[in-house]
Amino acid sequence: MNPSDTTTIIGFFTGDGFAGYADAAAGVVFLIMLATTLVGGIIACTAERLVRAVAGLALSFIGVAAIYYFLNSPFVAMMQLLIYVGAVCVTIAFAIMLAAPEDTKKIGPSGPLSGPLGLVTAGLVTMGMTGLAVNTTFSVLPKENMGSVKLIGIELLTTYSMVFELVSIVLLIAIIGSLVIARHGRSK
Amino acid sequence: MSILNLHNNLNTYLILAAILFGMGVYGLVTRRTLVGMLISSELILVASSINFMAFNRFTAPDPTVGQIFTLFIMAIAAAEAAIGLSITIAVYRNYKSVDTEDLVDLKG
Amino acid sequence: MSGPIHIQPGETFILNVGPQHPATHGVLRVKMEMDGEYIVKAETVLGYIHRMHELMGENRTYPQVLPNLSRLDYLGALGYTHGHVLAVERASGIEVPERAEYIRVITVELNRVASHLFWFGAFVMDLGGFTPLMYAIEDREYILDMLEAVTGSRLTYCYYRFGGLYNDIDDEFIDRARAFIPRMRKSLKKYDALVTGNIIFRKRLEGIGPISAEMCRKYGATGPVARGSGINFDVRKNEPYSVYPEFDFDVPVYDECDSLARYYVRMEEMEQSLRIIEQGLDKLPEGPIMPKKKPKLIKPPVGDYYQAVETARGSFGIRIVSDGTKNAYRFKLRSPTYSNMSLFDEACEGMMIMDALALMGSLDLVIPEIDR
Amino acid sequence: MIKDTVLQSLRGLFPDPEPVVEEIVTEAAEGDEAEGEKKKPAKKKKEPRNNGVIEHDYAQYGYDIDVQLDPGELLAAVMIIDKAGFFLESVTGVDWIKEEQLEVVYDFSRYDFDTCRVVIRTRTPRAKPKVPTISKIYPGANWHERETHDFFGIKFDGHPHLVPLLLPEDADFHPLLKDFKP
Amino acid sequence: MGAYFSEIFRGLQSLAIGLGITFKEFFKPVVTVPYPYETIKMSERFRGHIELIENEDGTPKCVACGMCQRACPSGCISLASKSVKYEVEVKGEMKTKKKKVLTTYDLNFTTCSLCGQCVESCNFDAITFSKEYNLASDRKEDFHFDLLNRLEERNS
Amino acid sequence: MSLTILNAVIAVVIAIAFAALNAAYLVWAERRGAGRIQRRPGPNVNGPLGLLQPPADGLKLMTKQLIIPGGADKALFMVAPVLAMAPAIMSFVTIPFSENIVARSMNIGVLMIFAFASLGAMSILLAGWGSRNKYGVMAAVRAVSQNISYEIPMLITVITIVMMTGTMDLKELVAGQSGGIWNWNLVPSLSSPLMPVAFLIFFICTLAETNRAPFDLGEAESELVAGFHTEYGSMGFGLFFMGEYANIVIGASLITILFLGGWGCPLGLFPGVWWFLLKIYLLIFSFIWIRWTFPRTTIYGLLNLSWKILIPISLFNLLFTAGLLKVF
Structure with a gap:
């Protein structure tokens, strides 16, 4: 409970x-x-x-x-x-x-x-997953975690800044890659 | 525990995520088309995101880590969708079909 | 933006533009094979309002055909009637009093301005701008009111008779026509600022729908379409008829071959028409409007007669093969838009649909005139 | 003058020695005019017109050169016209029911100020009307020929798409034939 | 680079000019006529459908010669007449003369093309154009005008 | 948390009413405005100044039969108009009309409006595809590529502003601009000299995002008949219409909040909801004015404008402003 x-x-x-x-x-x-x-x-x-x-x-x-x-x-x-x-x-x-x-x-x-x-x-x-979820006891914190944009921003640019940059590179590559693949076979 | 209070219960979210994950798996197994499989994989991704979010709210000591993971998942999902769809279009151009069973060039 | 595109087979689909479509201005159907937004192949399907005017011309006496000619092209009806009366007059050798010819030229040019005005509005509406149509209609209404006061009708005038006119113009008409010229010039300036200068408008037309002079020749395009392709051809100048040699006017010619050139040609033609009207009003001689002796029954001698006139849309030709009776043996109408439209199929290949419809608008189609 | 050069080359199409053609032609032309003036009923002149080139008075007829030839020579004549830089004005037919013939009339004109209208006529038997297409030379003739086919039932040999244009798709009648009953 | 910005600038300028023109028009009075509430008078020569003209005594001027019927391209006029005998005094003595009297004059307005050839062909000035243009109906029969009837209605 | 959701439900109801009323009377205003520009009266028969025309039109639309084309995908066909209308209404929830009149003030209000606006593309796609009409599909493809490519400069411009003001809360955005016209974001300041350009970009993008002329390629009536709603009649069409006008109001509100000081008075006196309404209706008037003045752009002209002009300039503006903010 x-x-x-x-x-x-x-x-x-x-x-x-x-x-x-x-x-x-x-x-x-x-x-x-x-x-x-x-x-x-x-x-x-x-x-x-x-x-x-x-x-x-x-x-x-x-x-x-x-x-x-x-x-x-x-x-x-x-x-x-x-x-x-x-x-x-x-x-x-x-x-x-x-x-x-x-x-x-x-x-x-x-x-x-x-x-x-x-x-x-x-x-x-x-x-399986449901059983796992129901039967596991999680150490629930008494305090609800309130989502804060400011905190997310700070975290993104400090702790996770490397990941953040990597994600942007991944996105860039995805854009270029999808363009290359989709344009293949079409001269215009 | 009231049915109207489900949203304050961690298990609700975990079970929801499990069901969505199951749907994604089902779709992935039964779909014959690339786009259909892509749709199912998006379901799987969103299921994992829900888990992250739920744990973030109820159990994680750090109030942001789950959310940040979810954001990363979104970014990756968007990239995946773009790449997957461009592959689909390229496949369609070559095979005139997106049916996975028609794409059997290497099958002797 | 058009250019060679490699079409993957099976990627095209058929789009039916028309018979009921906002861009066709009537019941015209173009079967377009599309590759996305690009047109691979187009085939025009005609005949939705075909009324067999040529057979009617054979079954009716010459005067009875007169109302039919106004119904070919309801926007520039007088030009077509002019062609008919000139052809029959040529065939049966009827002399026309000078005053009548002057009035014919004045009214024809007024009608040309009205037709071009409506085209202007409709063309801009094809491109998505609705307001210029309303301004153009306002000016056009002025002309129509004027012509109505003289001819008794707004669109299907049926005003010319063999040898002259149905009735004379009065001073009120002359005053109104004189007042119209400065008013119209002012309006043209307004249109220039509102539409011609507009960057969106220019971007949509510059270089769009190129029609080369050679293509014009092969397809027999005439009128503003040919003049927008650098061909200095105007029946009024090349084969002068009526009293046009008495007038001093220029034929606007543009070498760009694109839709914007055709637009410029028509806009400038309006100015030239105003010049003709101005001169006509100044020179208007006194005298009768019908010849003194005119055969009661019109029976042109045996022969094959042809008359070309420059209508608002191009060179309109009428061939009368007479067998000496009061009905024509063969009554052929060569309508300008028919030839102009026939090059659309070739011209629009590889274009985007928006550009193709801009091109179609620049051809100035009046469907009853194509279908006859 | 373009008129003279075209006249020259068009006359070259006719194998007959020139004077003979000239003679017939002027006769025919004069006959036409004479009849017109006298307003004689056109009874006598029911002979098909002879092939040849007629130079017409523009003011009276509205065209300058009137050529009549066999369908076989049509393409050669149209090529001459094309080389001379004429544009196609129209193609149409005339049903000469009394002579059991169908006539196809091609109108050509010029864009420049060297005005010259050329009419080319060719006749084909009414029972089996067949004329070569000129749509290879003038693509604009495509529609005109389809229209003529609609109205007169004249087959244009080699036409790429000879289906009804103005009449309904399934039309099997030809309204401008003189024996057409609606 | 300079061309890039100057094109943007000129484009914006042209758009502003267009906006200025429509803004000026915004404050000008309307030019349309709210039709069913206001109508305009037709000009003198307006060619509506035809009407018979009457003599001073109210009878139609028409002598039923049928010229209009023949001139009509669409054959929408049909008239019938009967001959009546009437007596006139010529040089003091009474003579019996025959004269055609119009019995019906039907105008089938559905096929009329309003060309005005009938009026023009009439040698007796017996028909004229009406100035009526508010003609609308969803029944064909409403446009088969009996002109003789209309004449009587007008007189009464 | 829970209270706010109940609030939100009530707010949604009010928003629906506001959106519907606005849509109805904006149609009236559009037609009157067009009429004046074209020197004709516009609707003037029903009621004084034709003010009863919108209810009459609405009644007509509601009582008409909903025709679903034979080959159409029924479910998608029915869902699409709802999807067009619903996000627009949701966006109303967070728009502050004045200091107190706001349904649910969120600290990420700007983001919320964009999130819901992005659903519009989905509804257009489903409408075009669901009605199984070639014109519809072509229009849908056009409209979506347009929406996507104009979202980019729009968001970049918003980021510039957010960077300047340091908040995504619409209320705080307005509060930062209070005290007179010189405080508005529109006015260039030392740290943001390119603000008028940003305003222009945002304005153009709003026109494009709401599918207004000259960017109404999704319903280019002269080539694609009626675009993605070709097959819609009755209330399906009505919902699209209401959604479109609701989007216009949202766009105008957003411009007002981001650039024109929200409910603040230009002179710094008596701020209030009337100023807000005055500003958005003036903006809407300018939308109408533009619509009835210009011809439509082409699809490639549209994309060129976005990718070759708006995005580079807005990116430059972002970097430039960022640099200046660092300096000052």
Whole structure:
């Protein structure tokens, strides 16, 4: 049991007035976002049309952004929206338009066994990780870590400055590399 | 523990991450197209990010390390998406298909 | 930005521009094979408002065909009627009083200005600017009101008759026409500042849609399209008809061959038309507007007659094969836009769709006139 | 004068000794004019016109040179015209039903001030109308020939895309034939 | 480098000029007519559809000669007449004369091309153009005008 | 934490109302403005000055049948308009209209607005692709490449400002500019002499990001019919429309906050929400004015403008300002 879990379902009714309702509302929003994430994820990995999969992925990412917000890190939440939804998903959708124009062709599983096999693999992995998560006792700090942009900035430019620079190099190489690969075979 | 208070529980996030990870694995196994696999791998990446974020909030003594890791993961994911998609397009140009089973030039 | 592109097979798709499309200004269809934004191949499909005017010309008596000619090109209708009356007059040897010819020239040039004005507006609208159209229409309305007061109609004038005119112009018309010239010159300055100088506009047209002089010749392009390609060809000068030799005007020619050159040609043509109108109003002789003796029934002698006139869109030719009866044996209309449009298929290859549509706009299409 | 040079080279197309052609031609032309003036009913003149070159009065007819030739010589004549720098004005047909012939008329004109309009006519039997295409020389003739094919049913040999242009795609009628009944 | 900046500068300048022109127009009065609430008067010579002209006694001037019918390119005029006998005094004695009287004059306005050839061909000045232009209907039949009827309605 | 989420929910409701009302009456303003520029009255029949036209139009759009084209991907087709409208409304949550009127003041307000604005590209893509229309797809591809390439100079310019002011909080940004026109970020100061250029870049980018003329390539009506919303009718179209105008308001608000002192009075007196509204509506008027004056750019002209002019200059501005900040 998590010590930070102080408000109970009874607390919702007996709680101190408005704040109780507010907590409940936050809980409802969280559930909605959880559902969004999961539904988006299911669409992303099962949809027959790739564009729908990307849309599902975007939906899932929006949910994940909300979850980051609940994890007291609005900055990362916004970055999640900006990078994952605004850039990654759009790029993937873009590529689908360029590379798979005949969208009508439905994409099924690759073989008769792959469906069940995938399900079993995924199920096992999920079960294992869930079990691990539930059964491990984490040393939870009493104080919530509040995300602070300033702190992130300071850390990025001090402790992690080397990684930061490396990431920018990786990104640069990625840009150049993808340009080179994608332009290959096209004279214009 | 109330259902409305799930967001204050570390396990919620870990289980969510596990499920997303499972979905990613499932997609990776069953998808036949490169883009589909890429989408699934993004799910896996985001699942790991959630874990980082969750631990960052609930357990880590340093309030920023998880977030910074997540940011790095995002950057890498963006780079991966760009490279992966350009490869996809290049493959499409050569094979007129992004179906992994059609890309069998080396298979005797 | 156009240039040689290597097309990967299977990467193209067919885009139907038209028959209902904002850029075609009517029911024209261009089947474009596209590679992304680039046009690989284009095929124009015509005939959506084909009305067989040539057969009507054979089935009707010469005067009865008159209203048809206005319906070829509803924007510059008088030029086409002018061609018809000149052809029939040439065929049957009818003399036209000088006053009538002067009035014809004045009204034709007014109509040319009106047509170019509308083209100007529509062209800028093709490029996405909506407001110049409204200003152009405001000026055009002035001309249309003027012509309506004289001819009784706004677009399909049916004003000329064999040998003369339907009715004479009055002093009010002359006053209004005189007032129109300075007003129009002022407007042209405004358009210059608003549109011609605009960097976006220039960037969209400079070097876009090149049509070489040789291509013009091979396709028989005439009018502003040819003049924008450095060809000094204007039927009014090359084969003078009516009283055009009496007027002093220049034929604007630009060597750039691009859409901007065609734009300049038309804008300058408006100024030249204003000059002609000005001179016409000054020189306008007194006298009758119909010849004293005019055959009651028009029956041109047997023969094959051709008359070319310069309409707002180019050289309009009309061939009358007469068998001596009151109906034409063969009534051929050579419409300028038909030839101008026929080079579009070749010219737009390898262009981006936006540029291709700018090129199409610069050809000044009136679809009923292509389809006839 | 371009007119003279073109006239010269066009006359070279006709194998007949020149004076004979000239004679026939002037006769025909005069006959035309005479009839026009007298407004005689055109009954007698139902003989097909002879091949040859006629020099016309521009003021009266609107063109200067009128050439009639066999379909076989068409391309040679058009090449001469092309070399001389003419542009294609139009291509059209005329149905001479009484003579059982279809005429294809090509109009050419010039861009410069050396005005010269040339009309080339060629006749083909009405039952099996067939004329070589000039769209290889003048690509602009492509549409004009398709239109003529629409209206008269004249087949243009070697035309790259002879499908209806102005008429509906599935049109199998030719409205400008004199025996066309809608 | 200089060209780069001067192009930017000139471009911005041209844009500013354009904005200035539209800004000036913004404060000018409107030039349009709010149509259904305000209409404009048609000019003297406006060619609407045709109307019959009446004599002083209210009967149509038309003698039913049929010239207009023949002149019409689209064949939209159809008229019928009957002959009536009437007596006139010629040199003191009464003579019976025949005269055509118009019984119907139909104008099929749906095919009319408003060319005005009918009016021009009329030797008796019996038809004229109406100045009516507010013609709209969703039924074809509304544009089959019985001009004789219209004449009577006008007189009554 | 929890309280703020309830607040946010309420704020979203208010934002929806504000966005919808704004969209409706901006359409009216746009049409009236266009009319005046073109010397015609614009909508003037329904109600005084045609003020009842927007509700009438809205009613018409709502009662029309939603037609989904045969080959369309139904789910995406329906989702896209919502995705166009929702982020715009979310962005309203963080915009401070005055010192007190703000739904949820965040310390990273600028970032939030950009995060939600980046969702717009996704909605355009889905709309174009989902409606299975070639014009739609072409327009979507255009609009997205445009949005992506204009986001770069826009963000660089914002970073310049953030660097100058040291905050991403919209309220603090405004507070830093209080006290008169000379304190506005627009006015060049010793450490940032290129601010007017930055303002111009940001203004152009806003036009491009909101798909306004002369950068309305996504709906270039003369070549792509209606662009990505070619197939949309009824409320689907209505939502796109509302989203577009809501984006315009957000863009204008952002310019006001970043450069024009937010709710501050130019003279330093009586700051308040009215000043804010006055500024954004003046900006919106200038958007309308520009739209009805210029022709549309080409797609390559647009990208050239971004990559060859705006990005280099804004990068130079960033470095230059950084250098000057270090010096002074």
